[in-house]
Amino acid sequence: AQSVTQLGSHVSVSEGALVLLRCNYSSSVPPYLFWYVQYPNQGLQLLLKYTTGATLVKGINGFEAEFKKSETSFHLTKPSAHMSDAAEYFCALMYSGGGADGLTFGKGTHLIIQP
Amino acid sequence: DTGVSQDPRHKITKRGQNVTFRCDPISEHNRLYWYRQTLGQGPEFLTYFQNEAQLEKSRLLSDRFSAERPKGSFSTLEIQRTEQGDSAMYLCASSLGGGSTNEKLFFGSGTQLSVL
Helix, strand or coil, X not given: CCEEEEECCEEEEECCCXXXXXXXXXXXXXXXXXXXXXXXXXXXXXXXXXXXXXXXXECHHHCEEEEEHHHCEEEEEECCCCHHHCEEEEEEEEECCCCCCCCEECCCEEEEEEX | CCCCEEECCEEEECCCCCEEEEEECCXXXXXXXXXXXXXXXXXXXXXXXXXXXEEECCCCCCCCEEEECCCCCCEEEEECCCCHHHCEEEEEEEXXXXXXXXXXXXXXXXXXXXXX
């Protein structure tokens, strides 16, 4: 069975500060890992993904994530938070075979940006 | 707009009524997924299609839920005899499929169902 755990349902940072959203996974086979962002009343938008190769993945809007197999983690970071980053963030995994289950999501982390 | 389209955006219904939602995927995408998202939770996989074939439906929440994709293009999700617990956001996603490293799901904006 596969699962995703996001630590912290809410994270609050000051504008300009480092953003760190934590994600740990459990999977019996090498997974593909994703971060999605959801703005109010909008669909999920892909921020970045890891499939194979380089473990540090860069995405849109200045976000990046590092796949650490030994720690089964895929934490999302951004060096300097912007007010527009306030949203719900979801970590997700998929079996590397493109499995029939589609994506398995974590419960999400609500990112709050303080002015 | 060439993204995933869902209709309606909002649906309010009375308990016991049937509802149907529609999803139009990105035109060249052969895989189509349905998810449900409740407040404070991540999306939960329900079912998926490869072209017109429904390849996984064991995760549909009950026999009141059914989905179709008759011509391999748009899909419908029907909930019969709705219950208040069915109130949620229903999301559709599509992808090129194939399990390659380019596998990527594109999501629609969802249909928000409220059962009174």
